[in-house]
Amino acid sequence: MSLAKAETRRLVKRRFTRLFVLCGVLVLAAVAAGVLLTNHKTGPEQIAKATAEAQANYQQTVLANDRIKQECQRAQGTPDASNFPPNCEISDPAPSDFDPKWYLPPTFDFRESFGEMVTTFAAVLALVAYIVGASFVGAEWSSGGMMNLLLWRPRRLQVLGTKLGVLLSWTTVLTVVLGVLWTAGFYFIAKARGTTDSMTSGAWQSIGLMELRALVLVLVAGALGFGLASLGRHTATALGVAIGVTVVLQFGLAVLLGLANVKFPEVYLAPFWVFAWLNKQYVSQDFKTCDFSPTGGCQPETFTITWQMSGVALVALFALVVGGAMWTMRKRDIT
Template sequence: MIRLTKVELRRLISRRLTIVGAAGLLLISALLLVATWADARPMTAAEQQQAQRQFEVAHQDWVDHAAENLRQCEADWNSQPDPKPKLEDMCNYSEPKLEDFGKPRTVFATIMPELLQGSSYFLAFAAFLIGASFFGAEFSTGAIGNWLTFEPRRLRVYGSKLLAAASGFVPIAAVILAIVLLGVYLIVHALGDAHTTGKVWGNLTATGGRAVVTTALAAALGSVVGLLLRHTAAAIGVVMGYLVLVEGVFGSFLQKAQPWLVRLNFDAFVKHDTQYYLNECSASSDGGYNCNYVEKTLTFEHGAWYLAVLAVLMIGIGGWVFHRRDINS
């Protein structure tokens, strides 16, 4: 198995799509760093003057109309049916401050978790695409039949291809995430607030590690889908159809099904818990309905078990099909 996996790794690394994909990931990472630099740049003198003018207008309006706005808000609050928010929450007209206007200072500990999460998306997509092509192309060209004449034990061939696809993307994902993490830190250190703690670095490192795991998993599952559909384009079509129809349309209509969708469980695993919202309605005293969006938490454990079960099922189905199905059919 080790020898076969090494052979498959060499094949994966030498493929043109793998090289193009790795170059594309580097380009996306560079664009991400450029966007971070643009967001972190301090305001120009003209932008500072414009922020000052906006602050002065808003502050003068607050001085002139604060009492009037408060009275009107209190009247609106009194006329609302129960249950209603607290008066101090609904009618909180705080004095405008200059720091509230213009561009806020970029904080490393605030932006980095979301950037790592975004990076995990394009890493997983690239890994899935290349994994699907890695296995699917062998059926399109007929190379898989020739390979099985040298190694007829199909499950060993199947396992070596999945291991090669998964392990081959571990260093790629680790390098890309390290570039993003260190690049953003250096940019924010020069232009914003890069102060952080050991705990934050530990959390960011753990998030990056989980993103590496999901990248390897996406490469393996892409290989399985490429095997089942025998064509890279078909695998991409199925994934895009799932994202649009199931995650987009189905998920928006049946909100209670969100905990069983792939994307949310992916987020829960990478981010170590994630939040989503449900629109919950209850009968009011006047016979109507009061509806509010309620925040829910999908736990890391749920996401980890979901992805593990999905991986086992898909890999098991792929192994059964590869072992049983006629290669030429």
């Protein structure tokens, strides 16, 4: 049996891999079910009901406004007059202030809302890939299986590289299959509980590119978990780094940046770079530098994190961790 086939069998047959993939699938299924149950199809009946509700609220507000004006008139010349505007200048509501759209039940617009679902999909699968990747190689190191494997196949870099290649190949297949099901499922939800009317070839292309970036994110997450566990020669190393980065470096750093009044604090936090990668950009605004203009209002300074910048950061992180794992595999003692 070839090394690649043996590693593929080892990865797929592991109970931890199956369990964690199942947990990820169940989380995604719960999200899809929640969206299906909380959205509704909008038709003439719903529009008529929303229009009637908006009109009723408008009439109630007009009546309440009239009562306030009457109370204001009666209060003139008394100490209670200070509770009302001068000369009882109370503006009347306009029908446009009660848009019937605001009274419609939530509906799933595929073009407008599916991007958020792709972000959710990428986040769940990136977590699964990270932990599965860390466990895949970490268990080999901690159990002594890596040392035994190198007795059979003494080429260190080939062994570690094959393990990583198998992990990334398996992750690619899993992500693509689940991605197709995820897209088809939400398209069905939009058909049943929303709308797909605005979908054009350009919209489909944009969704496809976003899902491709999601795949890259999942692969990098799996490689990082694999690399960190190999560097520490234990699964707990990768998990510890993840917890440390999340709790200490991100939450703690966010608090420090806020206390120090640093401009564009989001630039220093990883989630916003991930958001920029998936959604093409993230614009950070510094409202302390507002330049007020008569026509535009507040014009704060901005800093844009582009998907290209995020891509460079992902490549650099991938090269640093995976390259470090390969280097230590070549240099360090195996025992």
